[in-house]
Amino acid sequence: MHYFADLHIHSKYSIATSRDSNLIELTRWAVLKGIRVLATGDFTHPQWSAEIEEMLEEAEHGLLRLKDEYLPDIAPLPGGFGPGDVRFILNVEISSIYKKHGATRKVHNLVFMPDKDSMRKLNARLDRIGNIRSDGRPILGLDSRNLLEIALEVTPESFVIPAHVWTPWFSLLGSKSGFDSVEECFEDLSPYIFALETGLSSDPEMNRRVSSLDNYTLISNSDTHSPSRLGREVNIFEGIAGYQAIREAIRTATGGRTGEGRDEARFIGTIEFFPEEGKYHLDGHRKCSVRLEPSQTVAAGGRCPVCGHVVTVGVVNRVHELSDRESGDRPGFSPFWRMLSLPEIIAQTLGVGRQSKKVDAIYREILSKLGPELDLLWSLDLETVARKSPLIAEALKKVRDGNVIIQPGYDGEYGTVELFSPGEREKLLGQESLLPGHKPIPAPRTRSKPVARKPREKISPKIDCVAPELAAVELNEQQHLAASVFDKPVLVQAGPGTGKTRTLIARITQAVQNGIADPQHTVAVTFTRKAAQEVRDRLAEALPEEKAEQCWAGTFHQLGIRLLKFFADQGICPPPDSILTWDQALEFFVESIKSAGMKVPGTHRSMLETISSCKQKLIRWDRCENPELARAYSLYQQHLEKEGLLDLDDLLMKPADLLRSHRDQAEAFSRTYARHLCIDEFQDTNLAQYSMVRSLAGTDGAGLFAIGDPDQAIYGFRGADRRFFLTFEQDYPSVCKINLGTNYRSKAPIFKFSRHVLDHTGLSENLTAHRQGKAKPKIVHVPTEVYEAEFISRTIDAIIGGTSFFSKDSGRAEEGSGNYGFRDFAVLFRLNSVGDALEAKFKSSGIPFQRARKSSPTEEAEAYDPRAESVALMTIHAAKGLEFPVVFIAGCEDGIIPHIVGNGDGPDCTDWDEERRVLYVGMTRAADMLYMTYSTRRVFRGKVRELPCSRFISETRKDLCEFVKPASKARPRSPHQCDLFD
Numbered sequence: 001m002h003y004f005a006d007l008h009i010h011s012k013y014s015i016a017t018s019r020d021s022n023l024i025e026l027t028r029w030a031v032l033k034g035i036r037v038l039a040t041g042d043f044t045h046p047q048w049s050a051e052i053e054e055m056l057e058e059a060e061h062g063l064l065r066l067k068d069e070y071l072p073d074i075a076p077l078p079g080g081f082g083p084g085d086v087r088f089i090l091n092v093e094i095s096s097i098y099k100k101h102g103a104t105r106k107v108h109n110l111v112f113m114p115d116k117d118s119m120r121k122l123n124a125r126l127d128r129i130g131n132i133r134s135d136g137r138p139i140l141g142l143d144s145r146n147l148l149e150i151a152l153e154v155t156p157e158s159f160v161i162p163a164h165v166w167t168p169w170f171s172l173l174g175s176k177s178g179f180d181s182v183e184e185c186f187e188d189l190s191p192y193i194f195a196l197e198t199g200l201s202s203d204p205e206m207n208r209r210v211s212s213l214d215n216y217t218l219i220s221n222s223d224t225h226s227p228s229r230l231g232r233e234v235n236i237f238e239g240i241a242g243y244q245a246i247r248e249a250i251r252t253a254t255g256g257r258t259g260e261g262r263d264e265a266r267f268i269g270t271i272e273f274f275p276e277e278g279k280y281h282l283d284g285h286r287k288c289s290v291r292l293e294p295s296q297t298v299a300a301g302g303r304c305p306v307c308g309h310v311v312t313v314g315v316v317n318r319v320h321e322l323s324d325r326e327s328g329d330r331p332g333f334s335p336f337w338r339m340l341s342l343p344e345i346i347a348q349t350l351g352v353g354r355q356s357k358k359v360d361a362i363y364r365e366i367l368s369k370l371g372p373e374l375d376l377l378w379s380l381d382l383e384t385v386a387r388k389s390p391l392i393a394e395a396l397k398k399v400r401d402g403n404v405i406i407q408p409g410y411d412g413e414y415g416t417v418e419l420f421s422p423g424e425r426e427k428l429l430g431q432e433s434l435l436p437g438h439k440p441i442p443a444p445r446t447r448s449k450p451v452a453r454k455p456r457e458k459i460s461p462k463i464d465c466v467a468p469e470l471a472a473v474e475l476n477e478q479q480h481l482a483a484s485v486f487d488k489p490v491l492v493q494a495g496p497g498t499g500k501t502r503t504l505i506a507r508i509t510q511a512v513q514n515g516i517a518d519p520q521h522t523v524a525v526t527f528t529r530k531a532a533q534e535v536r537d538r539l540a541e542a543l544p545e546e547k548a549e550q551c552w553a554g555t556f557h558q559l560g561i562r563l564l565k566f567f568a569d570q571g572i573c574p575p576p577d578s579i580l581t582w583d584q585a586l587e588f589f590v591e592s593i594k595s596a597g598m599k600v601p602g603t604h605r606s607m608l609e610t611i612s613s614c615k616q617k618l619i620r621w622d623r624c625e626n627p628e629l630a631r632a633y634s635l636y637q638q639h640l641e642k643e644g645l646l647d648l649d650d651l652l653m654k655p656a657d658l659l660r661s662h663r664d665q666a667e668a669f670s671r672t673y674a675r676h677l678c679i680d681e682f683q684d685t686n687l688a689q690y691s692m693v694r695s696l697a698g699t700d701g702a703g704l705f706a707i708g709d710p711d712q713a714i715y716g717f718r719g720a721d722r723r724f725f726l727t728f729e730q731d732y733p734s735v736c737k738i739n740l741g742t743n744y745r746s747k748a749p750i751f752k753f754s755r756h757v758l759d760h761t762g763l764s765e766n767l768t769a770h771r772q773g774k775a776k777p778k779i780v781h782v783p784t785e786v787y788e789a790e791f792i793s794r795t796i797d798a799i800i801g802g803t804s805f806f807s808k809d810s811g812r813a814e815e816g817s818g819n820y821g822f823r824d825f826a827v828l829f830r831l832n833s834v835g836d837a838l839e840a841k842f843k844s845s846g847i848p849f850q851r852a853r854k855s856s857p858t859e860e861a862e863a864y865d866p867r868a869e870s871v872a873l874m875t876i877h878a879a880k881g882l883e884f885p886v887v888f889i890a891g892c893e894d895g896i897i898p899h900i901v902g903n904g905d906g907p908d909c910t911d912w913d914e915e916r917r918v919l920y921v922g923m924t925r926a927a928d929m930l931y932m933t934y935s936t937r938r939v940f941r942g943k944v945r946e947l948p949c950s951r952f953i954s955e956t957r958k959d960l961c962e963f964v965k966p967a968s969k970a971r972p973r974s975p976h977q978c979d980l981f982d
Helices: 023-033 046-055 116-127 144-154 182-192 243-251 294-299 315-322 342-350 357-370 373-378 382-388 390-401 424-431 477-482 500-513 529-542 545-550 556-569 582-595 604-616 627-643 650-661 663-673 687-697 748-761 785-799 805-809 832-845 857-863 912-923
Strands: 002-006 035-039 056-058 064-066 087-100 103-113 159-162 195-197 217-219 234-239 265-272 283-285 290-292 336-338 405-407 416-418 490-494 522-526 552-555 676-679 704-708 736-740 742-747 768-771 778-782 825-829 871-875 884-890 926-935 937-940 943-946 962-964
Touching: 002 023, 023 035, 023 046, 023 064, 023 373, 046 056, 046 116, 087 116, 087 144, 103 116, 103 144, 116 144, 144 159, 144 182, 159 182, 159 243, 217 243, 217 265, 234 243, 243 265, 265 373, 283 294, 290 294, 294 315, 342 357, 342 373, 342 390, 357 373, 357 382, 373 390, 382 390, 477 500, 477 736, 490 500, 500 522, 500 529, 500 676, 500 704, 522 529, 522 556, 529 545, 529 552, 529 857, 552 556, 556 650, 556 663, 556 687, 582 604, 582 627, 604 627, 604 650, 604 687, 650 663, 650 687, 663 687, 676 687, 687 704, 742 748, 742 926, 748 768, 748 912, 748 926, 778 785, 785 825, 785 832, 785 884, 785 926, 825 832, 832 871, 832 884, 857 871, 884 912, 912 926
Parallel strands: 002 035, 035 087, 159 195, 195 217, 265 336, 490 704, 490 736, 522 552, 522 676, 676 704, 742 768, 778 926, 778 962, 825 871, 825 884, 884 926
Antiparallel strands: 002 234, 056 064, 064 087, 087 103, 103 159, 234 265, 283 290, 405 416, 937 943
């Protein structure tokens, strides 16, 4: 009996992957696809390996399965294949970047391990070599040959398969950084390589034109970054589904090898993309939309006929370069089948986007009638399909026959495969419905040119969820205006809960859909990687897939990397190959200082933080007035440059300097990649970031869109300067200023109280609350921080409707609605020391929580998982940009909120306005309920201190909030016990 195996995927811990790429969702989609064996991917990542350890258990024949308690709730499809039948094989993709034979090599390899113990040992080895923690696909300066050696030393049962071997930039045979043969790469260990992964841009027939690859089995996998894309390329086996069986079936499938695998399992072949659909099939230059056949590349001298830039040599050309046969259609090798995915077939039949809800609904209905997708595509007879859906049968026949219309991909652009010629699809749809029993779906109207929508009247969106601005069917008047002005710079002040991200997405979507902006010319810069991923996810829902993927979204640091790569391509600076994390930079700084025999005043951390601040302000070491700082800065920077390293602040300072000093190249980058530049959280930019924006936007700022809120500027201590927001009009006199004035998040009492706290600054804009309510924010006075933690945990217990039998029996949960889950609660604090007592209480209460202890608020925010069913404990700074139905702000005492720097022991350096904004940000995270607690006594800075209630609360109008002092409640059956608050 045959089964399908996808042996190359990625988890949610890899860069640019779906947040749904977890073991449960992967299992769910494996059932829908009909995949029996699935790679784990990414097992070197500590968090992913921990999930593998926890959630997967040993199954038969050396594979793993999801434990019963984690199995997704999905019924088996026709044929009986269900979640309990899915098996996992341990593997990881390693990116090796290293120098060899006088050239820089960039090769991706798949490493397979037979069991968890071997996985642990390999992780320990690689952890000593490089950083395996930042990305599910780690980048190591490790020779591919040495990686193979390490794997074999861990266990001889391991095996390595070079990944997507023809991809120009990162592969064994790639035109840009690969080798000309397997032997050149793996040298003496080449006999241990017995298979190659073809990749999306090639198929076995192309590979078989190179006779040196005859002895290698050609496998194909999805390399997916999203569960729904599983199996877009997949392997077909027959026999036992087991680690050794699969290994031996692959090893013995080609080249006359023999082994036990032939008796246990047999490699049948692969299901492939149409290779033309791959991103790097042909040569070309994406910037100029130039696609070239190999002969055209030769005629053009290898350069773009439009701009003269060197073209990216694609897979077809590279295969031609290494081939020694005219044709790869040869007997004796495993067969393969070219396919389109079923959602793509449905989408093209309907004439809608692949991400359409209509496509998903029909997809699932077809599977419920006919069974898993891959069986339907590969082996189900067309007569059976036709009985359920004649149109799908007709489309599937076209795919199986190769009767398709193809525009090949090139230079990072996916190709397209069309099933229907003009008019053909409309004719079919006019005759019958896609599924019997459904009404025929009319063909969409076509327009000769994009039609811009007229500005709408002011609309009051319907709000009925935690993130109410997402529930609005239409943009309101201000949002629509912000998304529609493109002929001048736009500055949008977006207060909390006013739909900031929604407006930004609407602007990009409208620009792309109406032809105002080419998607590859749009850049969205966010404050965190998580925010960038949210932008990418929302664009994927709003735009066709190929256009959404072309839109770029990332942080300023990621934009800095992109700029440095661009300038490196121009020969102006070295490429940004090695970037230090903050902890690595601190270790490197200490090494630099000690090697020079220098002692710094204070701590090394504080000195490096000062240097970091200098870089953010574009201050070079030779401009530092403090001699000790200048020397430490100089030693550190010279050591970095000597080793070819960059720290995170270099990713801002160096691009800013390059953009200012190389105007022609800056304009070329902007013209090619950033004609439409959107900056999120603009109030939090520092000088280096603002300099980058100014250089890319040009003097007139056309195409520049900046959105944020100076009332939420809380990162001044890290170099951010909200004056860039406030003086934007001076920099760009033609600016269109827009104020998003409706808060859709917080109920009116919370919103009104938070605005009153902020109004003392005199900087508040007029805003209104859309949601009504009566419950006022509660100001809770407790004796100590222990009582504070107890009050918060018990209140959560009560609101949630009880978390245990004790909660019900004691009467504590009688008033709880039961409509909230744990992830609807956040407990926020200004200082991490306040969070320690809270954490201790939550550990003993049994309430699930997550607290990320990170060196910076940004890292803390990145580590927070909004999907986790747990209460969030985090600093206010990390909570910025998030929202919760119920929020507690702990430690609302003078000295803490506001955080008074010095506290009598030195000069007062407190930024009072920013401290007020910090509290405002914390309060406006709340949608339904807000509690603010302060304690009579607290252990603070090593002493028991008595601090008054925060001045920001004491000076507010008392009618806007409710002051509460927890009182005792008699417990049933315990009349002589004192309540905690007696």
